[in-house]
Amino acid sequence: MLSERLVFIRRGGLGDFILSLPLLRVLRARYHRVCLVTRRACLDLLPSDCAYDAVLDADSAEFAGLFAGSAPIPARVGDELRGADVISFLAPDAVLVANFARCGVRNVRWVNSRPTAPPHAALHFFADAGEEPPPGLLSQPLWSGPRCGGGLWVHPGSGGRGKNLPAARFAEFARNWLATHDGQVILSFGEADVALVDPAQAAFRAAGVPFQMVLQPSLAELKRRMCAESGAYVGNDSGVSHLAGALGVPSTVFFRSTDPRIWRPLGRVEVVEWRE
Structure with a gap:
């Protein structure tokens, strides 16, 4: 009852x-x-x-x-x-x-x-x-709707500078992805990432990686566009990475200062610990 x-x-x-x-x-x-x-x-x-x-x-x-x-x-x-x-x-x-x-x-x-x-x-x-977790809690996406995108979504920011991988590393990741995939690179920035916009763009241009920029979208727009445009995702330990995983986008997430055993996103996520 x-x-x-x-x-x-x-x-x-x-x-x-x-x-x-x-x-x-x-x-x-x-x-x-x-x-x-x-x-x-x-x-x-x-x-x-x-x-x-x-x-x-x-x-x-x-x-x-x-x-x-x-x-x-x-x-x-x-x-x-x-x-x-x-x-x-x-x-x-x-x-x-x-x-x-x-x-x-x-x-x-x-x-x-x-x-x-x-x-x-x-x-x-x-x-x-006081509740029992459902089976597959950590590996199952929260949304099961269709995704039709084939691009690589890159979000190089987070809520804290200590979490962020250098922008050049993301540019290198994107260049390697483009070598084996057809699709565009989408580079997104949230409200907390204003200081990263110029250096990230410079790093991607220096690496010869073309990109489309998404700047400070609303959460509704971020969800809609990520569903429609992304076939893969890469980012730091951030809220956007959690959204990508929850949407079922195959994701690579870098952890520098936080513990992925506690904070890894749900879904189809490859965790990379980067402790430079």
């Missing part, structure tokens, strides 16, 4: 959100009603079996009222939490714990969003939520 209501609270970046989707998928099948609390931009990425019945913007002033001590809790937030089960990727600070109690939350599971030791983060999430 289905349980009544779930509030699933997931802040964080693109990769963090994607790694939590297998847990949301399992729980979605067990609840009549799911309220998802996340960044609105992430809603465009949800697979059909992770559908929600209500949404609260995790960056809104309305949701921030949940952290405001003894101040009145916004009515809509209180209504969603009252009598609900909660999966929270937030730290269980005293104010939040007290406000969950004030709202009459039925049960809370606190999920550690930043595990520091193996196994994989997605497995940690299931364990913290």
Whole structure:
């Protein structure tokens, strides 16, 4: 029998959100009603079996009222939490714990969003939520739709400079790929990658690699274009790499400073540890 209501609270970046989707998928099948609390931009990425019945913007002033001590809790937030089960990727600070109690939350599971030791983060999430992970969790893409692209998608940035492979290495990878494949090279940059745009373009031109540039796309456009245009992917440990893996794009992902045993993307991913 289905349980009544779930509030699933997931802040964080693109990769963090994607790694939590297998847990949301399992729980979605067990609840009549799911309220998802996340960044609105992430809603465009949800697979059909992770559908929600209500949404609260995790960056809104309305949701921030949940952290405001003894101040009145916004009515809509209180209504969603009252009598609900909660999966929270937030730290269980005293104010939040007290406000969950004030709202009459039925049960809370606190999920550690930043595990520091193996196994994989997605497995940690299931364990913290008291759920059994599905078979093939780490190797199965989240989306099974068709892809018609044949290009190489290169994303040379990430959320931290210490994660990034030198742009010349990606240019070399692309040149070697072009030697055995027909297709274009797509070079993408997100909001955090502004400083990489000029040196990356210079490196690809120096290597004689033609490319098409995608600059700061929305998450919806990034997903759409990656599905339509990419037959392979290469990048660092980044949210875009997690998206490529989750979409089922065969991917090569370089890890310089983080542990792939914990943070490798889901899906068809070859991990290369680069510890220069």
